[in-house]
Amino acid sequence: MDLSFSVLITGGCGYFGYRLACTLQEKGARVTLLDTALPVQDLPKNVIFLQGDVRDYAQVERAVTNVDCVFHIASYGMSGREQLNWQLIEAVNVQGTQNVLKACVEHGVSRLVYTSTFNVVFGGQEIENGDESLPYLPLHLHPDHYSRTKSLAEMAVLKANGTVLQDGSGVLRTCALRSAGIYGPGEQRHLPRVVSYIEKGIFRFVYGKPNSLVEFVHVDNLVLAHILAAEALSAEKHHLSAGKAYFISDGQPVNNFEFFRPLVEGLGYSFPKLRLPVTLIYYIAFLIEMIHYVIGPFYNFQPLLTRTEVYKTGVTHYFSMAKAMSELGYKPHKYDLDEVVHWFKSRGHGRKVQSSGFGQFMLNVLFVTAFAAIILSFLPVSILLTLL
Incomplete structure (x- = not known):
């Protein structure tokens, strides 16, 4: 051409x-x-x-x-x-x-x-x-x-x-x-965020059905x-x-989380065994968005997940x-995450120390948010729709 x-x-x-x-x-x-x-x-x-x-x-x-x-x-x-x-x-x-x-x-x-x-x-x-x-x-x-x-x-x-x-x-x-x-x-948009969650000890669970594909x-x-x-x-x-x-x-x-398994294990971390339902994670993401809406003008923190990200990673769509x-005439070549793992390792990433205190703090926040999300799940759909 x-x-x-x-x-x-x-x-x-x-x-x-x-x-x-x-x-x-x-x-x-x-x-x-x-x-x-x-x-x-x-x-x-x-x-x-x-x-x-x-x-x-x-x-x-x-x-x-x-x-x-x-x-x-x-x-x-x-x-x-x-x-x-x-x-x-x-x-x-x-x-x-x-x-x-x-x-x-x-x-x-x-x-x-x-x-x-x-x-x-x-x-x-x-x-x-x-x-x-x-x-x-x-x-x-x-x-x-x-x-x-x-x-x-x-x-x-x-x-x-x-x-x-x-x-x-x-x-x-x-x-x-x-x-x-x-x-x-x-x-530089998605992978560094995933790696930061892995390194901070936040990546402790997966969600959605094991056979969900993206x-x-x-x-x-x-x-x-x-x-x-x-x-x-x-x-x-x-x-x-x-x-x-x-x-x-x-x-x-491929299952979203299985796609990232080579990255997690390639950096020396254990792949999570805990699996949570998409609905629960969706409510957690909803609460995080609401918190961001309130305090975002003063502190523009990075949400752990948004509702859209939950759907995109946990619900089958291909x-x-x-x-x-x-x-x-498009014929995609086959690639894997080996070159991605090498790229991160060449820049000093990989398991070296125990999970940070920040990671534990975020897990505590997550569990509190999950509890609130469970309560929200019992609210009538009409009320949730007005909130959304």
Whole structure:
């Protein structure tokens, strides 16, 4: 595939964006990164960094000038305390996407690949081998604002497909890739949080059914899918992916906690034997969110879990990739967590001492919260719904 064209990656200094940039640059593309954060790694030759915010249209407009293809990755509110900042989530995910689409149309950008999520169709219900024929989850049923705004953004991106470009050069072609949870060496959003729980002695239990299945995607598989999707938007590929969404993962459904077993044991820790019901953990997460709502303005602590994270990790949901494989030619490579374990060990992680006092403190808090959650579970559903 000839990638000797100019691309813009929004959110390009994040883990996935940077990995995508490096691969595109190696294939001959001229790459520009737009991000609010400065690069934490050295940029490859001919990769340009622009510090900017997708919420600011003027900055987006400057970034898309003379660009052939946009990879719109930038988003906010995926996990942890970020999920509780509703205003910023709305501004980045919805308004930011509208700014990107507007700039593409006004400046003659012919292709846009949007990084979406499983969450646009999933809200806690079991899904086995679902496909792209599934409808969007009704907006009012989303358990978190991130998922709701990602749905709105994906809808806007796919609706914009076929919009006439103002410079008269043709139309905008768009597609969306619904990604599973990303992993790989150096991932900085989820894995460090998991490792911190392990090292602080907080990871003492698992939850959900042993046979519940979820999916993950290695960063390099996701990079591959994005490049194939961009290619499929081209005239040479007859715009095959235009106006479409695709589920992307490693194609290996696995129990969430069993997926992380090699990481836990590879760092020298014992895998938990205690298993708790999803309902109990959901109520605990609900209480933690309520506590954050009250004291968050004064102390923005990292929640142990949010309700959405409980669903995403404890309830079966996995999807067929038949469409991505047949239309994009996507064939995921097989990976494991060995390289992730090595990455953490090379940075000094691994079992050295007994669990910290902080870990014991958090366990005490957890048990108190669990007791309150049990009491909540006896409340009428109507009362809980008003609280939620």
